[in-house]
Amino acid sequence: MHLPEYYEFCCTVKTVAGHDVLESIPELLSKMNSKKTMIITDKGVELAGLVKIVTDAISENIEIGAIESDVPPDSDVRVVNNLSKIYVKNGCDSIIAVGGGSVLDTAKGVNIIVSENSDDLMKFTGAGALKRKLRPLVAVPTTSGTGSEVTSVAVIADPERNKKMAFSSLYLLPDIAVLDSRMTLTLPDFLTSQTAMDALTHAAEAYTCLSKNPVSDIHAINAIKLITENLLNVIKNPTDKEGRLALATAANIAGMSFSNSMVGMVHTLGHSIGAVCHVPHGTCMSILLPYGLEYNMHKTGEYTGELLYPLAGDKVYSKTPKSKRPEKAIEYIRDLNQKLCDATDGRHPVCLKDVLDRDGNMMVPEDKLPEIAKTALGDGSIFYNPEELDFDDILKVLKFAWSGEKLDRSLWIHKNSFKNQESL
Amino acid sequence: MLPESFNFMCPSKTGSGFRALDQLPSDLVAINASHPLIITDKYCSGKYTKTIENAFKCSEMTLGIYNGIKSNSGIETVSELAKIYNNNGFDSIIALGHGRIADIAKILNIVVSGKPDDLKELAGVDKITSPLKPFVYIPVLNSDGREATGDAYLDDEISFSSNFLMPNIVCIDPRIITEESPYKVINSAFRALTIASESYTEGDNPLSGAYEHIAIEFVMTNLKNVVENSYKEKKRFSKLNLDTTESKERICLVNASIMSGYIYSNKPQGISEKLGYAISKKCRVEPGIAMGIVLPYSLEYKANRKNYDLEKFMLPIAGLDIYCSTPAGQRFDSAIGQIRYLQNEFYSITSTEVPRTLEDAGLDESMLSEIAKEVACDDYHEATCFFILEHAFYGKPVLP
Numbered sequence: 043m044h045l046p047e048y049y050e051f052c053c054t055v056k057t058v059a060g061h062d063v064l065e066s067i068p069e070l071l072s073k074m075n076s077k078k079t080m081i082i083t084d085k086g087v088e089l090a091g092l093v094k095i096v097t098d099a100i101s102e103n104i105e106i107g108a109i110e111s112d113v114p115p116d117s118d119v120r121v122v123n124n125l126s127k128i129y130v131k132n133g134c135d136s137i138i139a140v141g142g143g144s145v146l147d148t149a150k151g152v153n154i155i156v157s158e159n160s161d162d163l164m165k166f167t168g169a170g171a172l173k174r175k176l177r178p179l180v181a182v183p184t185t186s187g188t189g190s191e192v193t194s195v196a197v198i199a200d201p202e203r204n205k206k207m208a209f210s211s212l213y214l215l216p217d218i219a220v221l222d223s224r225m226t227l228t229l230p231d232f233l234t235s236q237t238a239m240d241a242l243t244h245a246a247e248a249y250t251c252l253s254k255n256p257v258s259d260i261h262a263i264n265a266i267k268l269i270t271e272n273l274l275n276v277i278k279n280p281t282d283k284e285g286r287l288a289l290a291t292a293a294n295i296a297g298m299s300f301s302n303s304m305v306g307m308v309h310t311l312g313h314s315i316g317a318v319c320h321v322p323h324g325t326c327m328s329i330l331l332p333y334g335l336e337y338n339m340h341k342t343g344e345y346t347g348e349l350l351y352p353l354a355g356d357k358v359y360s361k362t363p364k365s366k367r368p369e370k371a372i373e374y375i376r377d378l379n380q381k382l383c384d385a386t387d388g389r390h391p392v393c394l395k396d397v398l399d400r401d402g403n404m405m406v407p408e409d410k411l412p413e414i415a416k417t418a419l420g421d422g423s424i425f426y427n428p429e430e431l432d433f434d435d436i437l438k439v440l441k442f443a444w445s446g447e448k449l450d451r452s453l454w455i456h457k458n459s460f461k462n463q464e465s466l
Numbered sequence: 467m468l469p470e471s472f473n474f475m476c477p478s479k480t481g482s483g484f485r486a487l488d489q490l491p492s493d494l495v496a497i498n499a500s501h502p503l504i505i506t507d508k509y510c511s512g513k514y515t516k517t518i519e520n521a522f523k524c525s526e527m528t529l530g531i532y533n534g535i536k537s538n539s540g541i542e543t544v545s546e547l548a549k550i551y552n553n554n555g556f557d558s559i560i561a562l563g564h565g566r567i568a569d570i571a572k573i574l575n576i577v578v579s580g581k582p583d584d585l586k587e588l589a590g591v592d593k594i595t596s597p598l599k600p601f602v603y604i605p606v607l608n609s610d611g612r613e614a615t616g617d618a619y620l621d622d623e624i625s626f627s628s629n630f631l632m633p634n635i636v637c638i639d640p641r642i643i644t645e646e647s648p649y650k651v652i653n654s655a656f657r658a659l660t661i662a663s664e665s666y667t668e669g670d671n672p673l674s675g676a677y678e679h680i681a682i683e684f685v686m687t688n689l690k691n692v693v694e695n696s697y698k699e700k701k702r703f704s705k706l707n708l709d710t711t712e713s714k715e716r717i718c719l720v721n722a723s724i725m726s727g728y729i730y731s732n733k734p735q736g737i738s739e740k741l742g743y744a745i746s747k748k749c750r751v752e753p754g755i756a757m758g759i760v761l762p763y764s765l766e767y768k769a770n771r772k773n774y775d776l777e778k779f780m781l782p783i784a785g786l787d788i789y790c791s792t793p794a795g796q797r798f799d800s801a802i803g804q805i806r807y808l809q810n811e812f813y814s815i816t817s818t819e820v821p822r823t824l825e826d827a828g829l830d831e832s833m834l835s836e837i838a839k840e841v842a843c844d845d846y847h848e849a850t851c852f853f854i855l856e857h858a859f860y861g862k863p864v865l866p
């Protein structure tokens with residue numbers, strides 16, 4: 043096992059998982075001395091009937107002071123301020139966030155304001171600004187991908203100042219993450235596959251990028267195994283409770299894995315495609331992951347090769363010679379993407395040119411690639427990638443990902459020191 | 467397949483490796499602590515406080531040091547420490563060392579975080595309901611992991627158990643993880659191996675799986691080298707050996723112990739663990755060593771009688787490559803074989819100081835039924851406990 047000279051690991055979130063664990067929320071909250079809670083969610087989650095499942099499960103045993111579903115797709119400081127007022131006015135003393143990343147970010151923002159008794163979120167941006175525990179916060183994720191229920195960051199937009207405020211503190215970690223299979227049972231197939239591939243990418247990048255450590259490594263292996271063993275089944279059989287719980291758990295441990303080890307170029311490029319062309323994050327991840335692993339192979343091929351075990355199982359792993367494992371692992375990821383594409387009637391695209399919007403228009407026209415590459419150079423995650431990337435490198439990689447062709451690694455052979463080339 | 471429901475929590479931040487202590491001042495600031503009181507004993511303060519003071523030199527913090535902990539320290543020490551803590555405006559506690567030191571530090575934390583008279587009322591399980599003062603734990607090589615749990619023992623009558631007692635930060639620094647007697651190291655490592663293995667084979671909790679896996683793998687790959695090196699060191703009369711490989715191996719063992727503490731705080735005790743404690747009360751053997759003796763037999767019992775698929779146990783025991791290349795039907799036996807191999811090696815390396823069987827340990831055979839009676843529970847009836855003990859007494863594998 044790889045042991046770095048120094049490593050840190052921290053996830054203070056208590057995770058509770060199962061098929062009927064929403065019911066345990068009142069007891070968990072009362073242990074934290076909470077008597078009246080506020081549910082923060084969004085319209086989509088409410089319309090899907092998920093809020094009702096939560097309230098039915100808890101309302102007998104804890105008072106619900108407010109249910110607010112006014113969260114926009116990108117969390118917004120005005121909404122945060124508004125919800126904070128409602129929290130105070132209704133005498134709430136804890137929050138249950140039911141939803142995805144933006145709901146949780148909003149809830150984290152509200153929790154800062156009500157705990158610090160301040161009306162200016164700006165004061166708490168940046169690392170180290172929070173110095174003590176906030177009020178109780180329970181996260182109930184409704185997708186199985188981002189792992190944001192175990193991450194210590196929040197991004198909240200300030201439209202008036204045209205700024206995005208970034209918050210980072212261990213105190214932003216929710217106290218409790220509740221993974222209940224009922225919350226993802228109705229997630230449509232293409233969202234299930236996208237979000238699961240986001241989680242798989244968190245794990246694969248955590249395992250192969252620069253800040254890997256023993257805990258992030260094993261969480262990553264276990265997350266990938268849960269995903270490859272369950273994802274296709276769940277797509278074909280959406281009401282598979284066990285499979286749903288496995289995917290939710292995989293996203294959770296993949297979240298713990300990458301939040302303690304950082305991600306690399308797949309996220310760098312993915313963020314940029316999202317910013318320039320508004321392609322959903324999970325779609326970018328599933329398309330780019332094979333390319334990220336190929337690009338870094340001369341540096342981290344050994345680690346990529348070890349991923350063959352959770353991707354393909356022990357038999358394939360032991361039958362494949364060590365030198366062939368990295369390529370085989372990548373082949374398995376491509377193959378999984380193709381199967382997901384087939385199972386969702388093409389709504390899980392395998393290359394950028396196939397990503398279409400609702401009206402069937404191409405979302406990533408080829409002439410946008412230079413702009414994407416330029417944006418990528420400014421993304422923080424680029425520093426954690428094992429191999430350096432300049433504008434030309436990124437553009438070349440993007441072109442392959444656009445057409446869906448395998449990366450031609452020989453294009454880089456003259457530039458980078460392929461010192462491990464022979465051994466791979 | 468996943469269990470119907472499962473959970474896990476670990477409130478501690480773990481920092482491990484090169485110059486870990488240097489991170490401590492800023493980590494303390496992040497949890498609003500600026501004036502920590504270090505609690506330790508004479509032995510550790512003589513050996514390590516210079517290193518810790520140096521790590522804090524660049525910060526503006528002033529440290530207090532109390533080095534009066536003894537193996538029999540009790541409520542008087544807690545009261546004395548509470549006075550020191552309150553009169554000098556300390557705002558956080560650092561425990562440096564193992565066992566008793568951490569117990570006293572945790573109990574002090576209860577006292578200085580609330581009303582001292584509460585102590586008796588807060589005894590028992592989950593009686594503490596809100597966070598205590600910032601608490602840091604700095605382990606040494608023979609820390610057995612109990613220090614990182616939510617348990618604290620004051621005396622035979624009063625003990626505490628609450629997640630709020632777990633450290634906020636565990637700081638594992640190779641400069642503190644120095645030479646220790648092989649017997650003590652094996653004792654701590656076998657305790658970690660037992661807790662992690664029993665948890666790993668008790669169902670598939672993917673949330674604790676990483677900690678279990680790492681604790682098992684770290685003990686299996688590093689313990690033998692650390693033990694052998696400690697004999698070599700004695701011959702060389704070297705006081706402090708910070709050679710990278712050797713210090714990495716020690717760091718791995720302490721990681722394993724600390725992780726076993728995290729696992730322990732999330733699970734009921736396993737049968738080998740319980741038997742180990744009971745055995746150690748009846749003969750001159752430390753609990754961790756006794757657990758290690760019982761472990762292979764109780765796992766074999768589990769594999770045979772409970773129809774668990776324990777083949778996967780070989781993965782953390784032997785590592786990915788060996789696991790995958792071993793045919794499926796051989797994996798569990800081979801994993802158990804590796805534990806036994808290690809135990810037999812230690813018997814010879816330590817010139818029989820570390821026993822392989824309960825008979826080696828000097829346990830009177832007539833005690834077996836008494837121990838079985840004492841430990842029996844719903845999952846493991848008296849007859850079952852006796853069955854496992856009897857096999858561990860003679861070193862006789864439990865056949866399918």
Ligand SMILES: [Fe+2]
Nearest residue numbers: 188240244323
């Ligand atoms: Fe992601």
